[in-house]
Amino acid sequence: MTDAHRREWAFVLAATARVAGDLDVAEECVQDAYLSALDAWTRDGVPRKPGAWLTATAKRKALDILRRDKVFRAKMPMLVEPVEAAPDEPEEESVPDDRLRLIFTCCHPALAREAQVALTLRLVCGVGTGDIAHAFLVSETTMAARVTRAKKKITAARIPYRVPEAAELPERLDAVLSVVHLLYTTGHTAPSGADLVRNDLVDRAVHLARTLRALMPDEPEVRGLLALLLLTDARRATRTDADGRLLTIEEQDRSRWDADLVAEGRDVVLGAFRTGRVGRYALQAAIASLHALAPSYADTDWRQILGLYDELLRTWPSPVVALNRTVALSFVDGPRAALAEIRDLRRDGRLADYHYLPAVEADLLRRDGRPDGAAAAYREALDLVDNDAEREYLNRRLIEVTPPARP
Template sequence: MATPTAGVAAAVADAHRREWAFVLAATVRVTRDLDVAEECVQEAFAAALTDWATGGVPARPGAWLTTAARRRALNVLRHAGVERRHLPLLVEDRVDGGVAPSLVDDAHGYPDDRLRLVATCCHPALDRPAQVALTLRLVCGLTTPEVARAFLVPTATMAARITRAKKKIAVARIPYRVPPPAELPERVDAVLAVVHLLFTTGHTAPAGEELVRRDLVERSVELARMLRRLLPHDPAVAGLLALLLLTDARRETRTGPDGRLLLLEEQDRARWDRPAIAEGVALVREALRGRPPSRYALQAAIAAVHAESPSWDDTDWAEIVALYGVLTQVWPSPVVALNRAVAVGFARGAAAGLAALDELAGEPQLAGYGYLPAARADLLRRLGRVGEAREAYGEALLLTENAAERAFLDARLRALG
């Protein structure tokens, strides 16, 4: 058996990031069982480590992996025999009536299999947390700990949630299909939440050496554009796409040449993606016409204030605080309250920001959230309360796993002496 080289291991890792959703979605069509499909896909990736070491990395890794996974799936079906007939399986509804032409794969003539998988995971028979968690796990290939961090819950809790969701899909005989546009609105909120969480996970990776996981960011933008084509008049969809574009427009300036994290005030705004900003601002205007405005429209409006400000000093913090106030009413969330407190610190001074932040000290959902002590440390630093700031930076470091963010926090801590 050939030992995989570093190059082969890197190729398999890259294929996992880029091709997981395609391979799994295609394999589910064979197995009609999520667990079996996932096992077959995992075996295909494991086989790639040895097979590619011998025969070289294929020109089309995704096609190789899909073929390998589907072959394993067919073998499972053959060996399952009679027993499988008595198990609850996904129903493949072959009628995808009303699917928008833009969602059809030109080469194969059927709707994007990833969209089948998203629609199945976001079925109304599942509750919202299960919909989002399952889609992040299956469609996006995130590990269970990564999904747990996105939800601010323990890994064991998330593992149990995902397992229950899979069982419910099988028992409820949920169809594996893209719903026609007339049925999509009832699921759109869950799908948007999936795409948004995917983006935030990629925008600032929960762990690892790099600040950004470009593959997740690009996948989320692609899915948002897909939804925009399917639901062109939905203001929430417009708001989400706007939010992603405006936030990602700063991607190339978020770290320096040495990999150091750069705050918004340090970034070279001349290097921001102006076409993306222009598209995002136009979408914000459209999205804000919805009544009440969606949380995505309001978040995008906040991002637009930053994007259109010519410099850090020109930022309209009063408008940002006001927008966060509306967002808090539309979408009450401790993370939104934290972000509002930070904005208050810039609009009204560090003491006012710290007072708003300290109101969140007992919020259980923020107990393991590293950005709370990090924000508190910065406000304390600005107030000259060095000892307390040092302690807060230490707490933030304990709760932070991303290398770029840890390096930033460590530098701030050392600068305090």
């Protein structure tokens, strides 16, 4: 059931929303369908196509609600039969993919930007509230309140479930790109749990990025996002060893990186740069390209990467970008120059609960020959991390810089 929830939630919700015409109703029906599955599958066994079973059950529940609720049908009279017929008329759809269609629908400009992204990740992509909070650098309680407020605003403002027309897509694109990017990063390094990677989220995000590219091929940031995901995903098989232990990019076997994805990603990012309208995703993709094309970690062009980070900070001022920049700076001007930037980020405060801040600081202190400071920073990172693979890695590093106890 857990596997079915992870893999099928987005498909089932998207299909049900097309029938219900209301996200709250669709979510309720999908939840009821999963509850029905617990009983039916325990009794009869898991069906050959669990997603189809869940979708049929949820849509049937939505149709029952629509038939019972005459007021709802009076307000939205054309939802049931025409929507059911829509798959047979793909030429009339502005967005061809069910999940992507629902993402564009949820990214409604009447909602605040963060609310759009958070609500979509929670409802459409099935990402947990805690994991979304981690992505936004806020507490789980704060994020839960934001999602609740967004849902209430949809109801209070009577924002209808309506797939946007083609002319409306560009104004929603930036939020949609954020959703796909955060979906990928949540899968690339899971904020919590035993595994480093959630393959279901990674695969879903890459598929959505490819679909976006097919839908809007001339948008440079669509190209940039796809390139970033391809170049990053090329390393997926090498990010852990046979025992599931995290391997840094320095430790990975580059001969096992997916050469086809690297080549495709490089071509896509070059196409984005040729447009002359370079945004944050294309800049991140260019950084990923330099890492992917370097023959070894020692041969990485850190100076060019630092220049790209400088441009990225101007385009997208973000404390996370500033933290990532310190790594490049340390290989150009030395770890002490980077540690000065870390002190500024600590004073800023926005990364106070972000475990990568003390983790990066610990590595810089280790390289600067200060094992005691490094050990303290590794312990701080361990107090903040929730992913088991990352915790094991930090523990290994802590042991390396901790002198053995005297007998």
